Amino acid sequence: GAGVSQSPRYKVAKRGQDVALRCDPISGHVSLFWYQQALGQGPEFLTYFQNEAQLDKSGLPSDRFFAERPEGSVSTLKIQRTQQEDSAVYLCASSPFLAGASTDTQYFGPGTRLTVL
């Protein structure tokens, strides 16, 4: 079956522009995660959804970052007034289980590489 897909794969934005990044999780997966990976570093957690509910947004770096998953499937990460420090790869992952399940593999998308000029 299809894996996690993300679009666009690459995005170049001018500083100050708003961007929207899309994640299509594996069909039926309950949990969805967004991570940010700066160049040469490991990913860092941004936010987590269980179905349509955003249960943890503690990793969002500022109020310019907003994520939604209104119907419990596709999710969008929006960044307003982009800054150069927002340049990174944004990874989406989904999991079939509820958070807290002891056996929980996350399936990652290919990521969106955002470059802010």
Place this chain on the structure above:
Amino acid sequence: KNEVEQSPQNLTAQEGEFITINCSYSVGISALHWLQQHPGGGIVSLFMLSSGKKKHGRLIATINIQEKHSSLHITASHPRDSAVYICAVSYDGNKLVFGAGTILRVKS
């Protein structure tokens, strides 16, 4: 200090060599994950461990809960194993906390 420490940061090996990548973490976890990331590619989950040892092909992952330490071994390494290997932990089955990754290059 990162909650998840990996070593080495960079590793170059000759084809056929046995490779070990280490991961240590600071507090109790619910599971530890080993992940592989190819340049320009997405992340693939290799193993998820909460105890003991797992093996898949030429890859072996072990974890020592008491010592808060895990190792990923690659036997008979091959150039196609060249990638970034990332250790990550979860505390409640929720978000992952990642190490910085180990860049592995296997030369033929």
